[in-house]
Amino acid sequence: MALIVQKFGGTSVANIEYLNNVADRILLARENGHQVVVVVSAMGKETDRLVELAKEAVTSSSTRRDLLRRETDVLLSTGEQVTIALLSMILINRGQKAKSYTGSQIRIVTDSSHTRARIQEIQTDKILHDLEGGSIVVVAGFQGADAEGNITTIGRGGSDTSAVALAAALDATECQIHTDVDGVYTTDPRMVEEARCLSRLTFEEMLELASLGSGVLAPRAVEFASKYNVPIRVLSSFNAEAPGTLIANESSQDKKPSQKSDRNSKEAGTMEQPLISGIAFSKDEAKLTVLGVRDVPGIASKILGPISDANIEVDMIVQNVAADMSTDFTCTVSRSDYEQAMEILTGVSKEIGAREVTGDNNIVKLSIVGVGMRSHAGVATRMFRALSDESINIQMISTSEIKISVVIEQKYLELAVRSLHTAFELEEN
Amino acid sequence: MALIVQKFGGTSVANIEYLNNVADRILLARENGHQVVVVVSAMGKETDRLVELAKEAVTSSSTRRDLLRRETDVLLSTGEQVTIALLSMILINRGQKAKSYTGSQIRIVTDSSHTRARIQEIQTDKILHDLEGGSIVVVAGFQGADAEGNITTIGRGGSDTSAVALAAALDATECQIHTDVDGVYTTDPRMVEEARCLSRLTFEEMLELASLGSGVLAPRAVEFASKYNVPIRVLSSFNAEAPGTLIANESSQDKKPSQKSDRNSKEAGTMEQPLISGIAFSKDEAKLTVLGVRDVPGIASKILGPISDANIEVDMIVQNVAADMSTDFTCTVSRSDYEQAMEILTGVSKEIGAREVTGDNNIVKLSIVGVGMRSHAGVATRMFRALSDESINIQMISTSEIKISVVIEQKYLELAVRSLHTAFELEEN
Numbered sequence: 001m002a003l004i005v006q007k008f009g010g011t012s013v014a015n016i017e018y019l020n021n022v023a024d025r026i027l028l029a030r031e032n033g034h035q036v037v038v039v040v041s042a043m044g045k046e047t048d049r050l051v052e053l054a055k056e057a058v059t060s061s062s063t064r065r066d067l068l069r070r071e072t073d074v075l076l077s078t079g080e081q082v083t084i085a086l087l088s089m090i091l092i093n094r095g096q097k098a099k100s101y102t103g104s105q106i107r108i109v110t111d112s113s114h115t116r117a118r119i120q121e122i123q124t125d126k127i128l129h130d131l132e133g134g135s136i137v138v139v140a141g142f143q144g145a146d147a148e149g150n151i152t153t154i155g156r157g158g159s160d161t162s163a164v165a166l167a168a169a170l171d172a173t174e175c176q177i178h179t180d181v182d183g184v185y186t187t188d189p190r191m192v193e194e195a196r197c198l199s200r201l202t203f204e205e206m207l208e209l210a211s212l213g214s215g216v217l218a219p220r221a222v223e224f225a226s227k228y229n230v231p232i233r234v235l236s237s238f239n240a241e242a243p244g245t246l247i248a249n250e251s252s253q254d255k256k257p258s259q260k261s262d263r264n265s266k267e268a269g270t271m272e273q274p275l276i277s278g279i280a281f282s283k284d285e286a287k288l289t290v291l292g293v294r295d296v297p298g299i300a301s302k303i304l305g306p307i308s309d310a311n312i313e314v315d316m317i318v319q320n321v322a323a324d325m326s327t328d329f330t331c332t333v334s335r336s337d338y339e340q341a342m343e344i345l346t347g348v349s350k351e352i353g354a355r356e357v358t359g360d361n362n363i364v365k366l367s368i369v370g371v372g373m374r375s376h377a378g379v380a381t382r383m384f385r386a387l388s389d390e391s392i393n394i395q396m397i398s399t400s401e402i403k404i405s406v407v408i409e410q411k412y413l414e415l416a417v418r419s420l421h422t423a424f425e426l427e428e429n
Numbered sequence: 430m431a432l433i434v435q436k437f438g439g440t441s442v443a444n445i446e447y448l449n450n451v452a453d454r455i456l457l458a459r460e461n462g463h464q465v466v467v468v469v470s471a472m473g474k475e476t477d478r479l480v481e482l483a484k485e486a487v488t489s490s491s492t493r494r495d496l497l498r499r500e501t502d503v504l505l506s507t508g509e510q511v512t513i514a515l516l517s518m519i520l521i522n523r524g525q526k527a528k529s530y531t532g533s534q535i536r537i538v539t540d541s542s543h544t545r546a547r548i549q550e551i552q553t554d555k556i557l558h559d560l561e562g563g564s565i566v567v568v569a570g571f572q573g574a575d576a577e578g579n580i581t582t583i584g585r586g587g588s589d590t591s592a593v594a595l596a597a598a599l600d601a602t603e604c605q606i607h608t609d610v611d612g613v614y615t616t617d618p619r620m621v622e623e624a625r626c627l628s629r630l631t632f633e634e635m636l637e638l639a640s641l642g643s644g645v646l647a648p649r650a651v652e653f654a655s656k657y658n659v660p661i662r663v664l665s666s667f668n669a670e671a672p673g674t675l676i677a678n679e680s681s682q683d684k685k686p687s688q689k690s691d692r693n694s695k696e697a698g699t700m701e702q703p704l705i706s707g708i709a710f711s712k713d714e715a716k717l718t719v720l721g722v723r724d725v726p727g728i729a730s731k732i733l734g735p736i737s738d739a740n741i742e743v744d745m746i747v748q749n750v751a752a753d754m755s756t757d758f759t760c761t762v763s764r765s766d767y768e769q770a771m772e773i774l775t776g777v778s779k780e781i782g783a784r785e786v787t788g789d790n791n792i793v794k795l796s797i798v799g800v801g802m803r804s805h806a807g808v809a810t811r812m813f814r815a816l817s818d819e820s821i822n823i824q825m826i827s828t829s830e831i832k833i834s835v836v837i838e839q840k841y842l843e844l845a846v847r848s849l850h851t852a853f854e855l856e857e858n
Contacts, residue, residue: 074529102580
C-alpha cells in the first residue's frame, strides 16, 4: 500500500460529469490498495469568473493595494472550495468515506504575500488521521493561510505546487498531475505530427521544457519536487490508458530501456539515455540590441537596471567579446514589453554613449533540451547543421548545461521544429 | 459614536451595482460617526446555484448523510465568502479601510450539526481590533465553524441570526436588517393596498408575524434578539428614505405617539399602543380531523406520535371538550405533507378505534397579532364579527397571548384580510 497524491486541474474538474471521471481515477487507485490524497483546482473558468467580478468591483487604482490583495485571496480561494466539496460529495455518493479541507483547514501555512504567497509548512496530522480511518482526503489547491489565519493564494498554477508540497510533507510515493494532455511531448504535437509522449524526464529537463512554454506543469512545482525529490507523474485525466510521463531524478528509479540507435545514446547498453528529450519554443519574444557599447565593467547593469526597474522581465541576454573596445549587447523581452523596453534602452544608450539601439519583434526562440547533451559533444553542431540545411539563419545563441536556445525569424519556426525533431530522431523510441 | 451591525440579504447584494448601493449605506453610517460591522448573505441566486450543483453530484441516497452534510457546508459557505470579498474590495476602492472575515476566521463557534448548526460563542477580539484601527469589518453570514474547525452553516435565513448574534456579542447599539421591503407591514401590501409600514413592534409581535409568513426576518433571529435584547431595525436596501420598522422591547425606548382613536388604544395619553399590529396569513395549510376519538389520557400523543415520527411538522392543534366520552381531534400540516399525514392518521384511527378521518387542503390560516390585545377584551369578538359580516365561516380557532388564528376556506382569504384590516383601523396611524 502506497500513499499517492493525485492532482486534477481546472479542465479536468470543469463540471459534475468530469468530476465523476475524476472519482473513477481515485477509486482505481483505491482499488489498487493505495491511500489517496487529492488536490483540485477551481472548476473550469471559475477563477476567471471571479477575477471578472473583482475587476467590476475595483474601478479605480486604489492606494491600498495590500488590502485589495487580501480580499482577492478571500475571493479566489472559494473556487477550489467549491470543487473539494462537490468531489467529496461524489465520492461519498459512491459509497466512499471522503473529507474535504481548505488550505486554511489543513493548515497549509504560507507567508503573508497575498496573491503570491510561499508555502512555509504543511501540517499533516488531520490528513494522516483521516487516511488511517479509511478516508479519501480532498484538499483545495492554490491556497493556504498565513500565521494569523488570513487566507492566502500561492499564484496561478499554484495547485501543482500545492500537490507537490503535500506529497513532500506526506512523504508520498508519487505525485500524479492529471491534466488534459497525455504527458510531456518531445514537442508541440499540434506542430509536429510525429511528436512522441516521453515516458521519462529529469527534473532539470522538465524545468527547461516547462519554463520554455510546454505549459503542462508549473515550473515552481517542478523546482519544489526536485528540491524534495518527489517523483511526479504527468497523466491524462481523460485517457486512463495513457502511461504518462514520469519526472524524477536520473538515479531515483530504473530507467526504461530504449531502442535508440547507438549514435543517439549516452552510453551503450540497457541504460540508454537519448541525447535530447524535447524541443520547446516561445513565440512571445522580441529582441533589442544596443550597438557600440563601451567595453568597461558595470556596463551591463547600467543597461539592464532601468529595464528591471520598469518590471520588464528579460529572457535571453547575449553579449559577445569586444572588438575595438566596443561591443554589442542584446536581450529578449516579451512582445508586450517591446515598445517600452525600446524607449528605455534608447534613453540608456544616449547616457552611456552607445551608438544606437535596434530591435526586432518578429522573432521566436527555439530550444533543445536534454540531460544527454551534458556528456556529448556534437549536439550543438547537429542542431546548427539541421537549421543550416533548411537555410534558416540563427540570430542569437545561448546555452546552458542541458539546453541550447536559438533565436530565429518567426516564419521559420515550424520548419525549424520539424527538422530538429527529425534530426534528433525524436519520433523514434 | 455607536457600534452598528448592518445586515444585507441576498437580493440586496445580487450584483456589483447593488453592492455599490450597499457601500453607500455603509458609508452613510460611517459619515454619521458610527463604527460598522457588516454581515452579508450570498449574492442573489448563488446559494440556489450551489444547491443545484450538489443535487447533480449526489444521485443516490447515501447512507453517509453525516459526511454529505459536512461537505454541503463547505460548498454553501463559499457563497457568502464571495460577497464579503467583493464588498470589501468596493469599500477599499472607495478609499475606506475594510477587512473581510469568514465565520471560521472570526471564530463564530457553533456545534457540529452541519447544515443547521447552532451558534455557541463568538470571538470579538479581531473585530474590535479592526474597528479600533478604523476599518469597516465585513463578516460572512450564515456560517461558522465547530470546535475542530469544520465549516458549518446555521440553516437558511441564518444570516439574520448571524447579524443579531454578532450585535449581541459586540454589544451593538442596533442591528439593522436591510431587506427588499420598506419594513414590516400591517399585512401583505400586495393583498391590501392600504397596508401600512409599522414604525415599531415588540419581539413577540414580530415572532408571531414572522412565523406566520411575513418572511421579512427569520424567527430564529428575532428569538435571539429578544433573548439578548438587541434592537433590530428592518430597513429597505433600495429606499434610503424609508424609516423602517424598529423591533425592540416594549420598554426599551420611547414609543412613537400614535394618532389612534381612543377605542383602538391600550390607554389614553401619549403612550398609546394599537390593539393589534398586523394580520398574517398562510396559504400552505391543510387540516385533518380524527372523528370520534375516545376521550382518555394519552390519546393525543398516540395520534401525533406517528406524524412527528414521519418528520411532518404540525402547526395548529385543536381538540374541543368531549361529549359522550368521545371527541374530535384536528391539526393542520403543510399541504405537501397532506397525503402522507392522511395515510398515517387513517392507520392510527383504526388502531385507536376512532370513527373516521376527514381532511381538507383547501384552507388558509389567518392571524391577528398584537401585544395590545393582552389587556383588552373584545378583540376576538371584533374579529369574529368582521368575518361574520362577510358571511365567512370560521372552521377552527386557536389563540395565544398576543395572537388569534382562524382557519377559513381559501377563497375567502383576501376578503377576510381586507375586512379585518379595516375593522382594526390598521390603515390609520
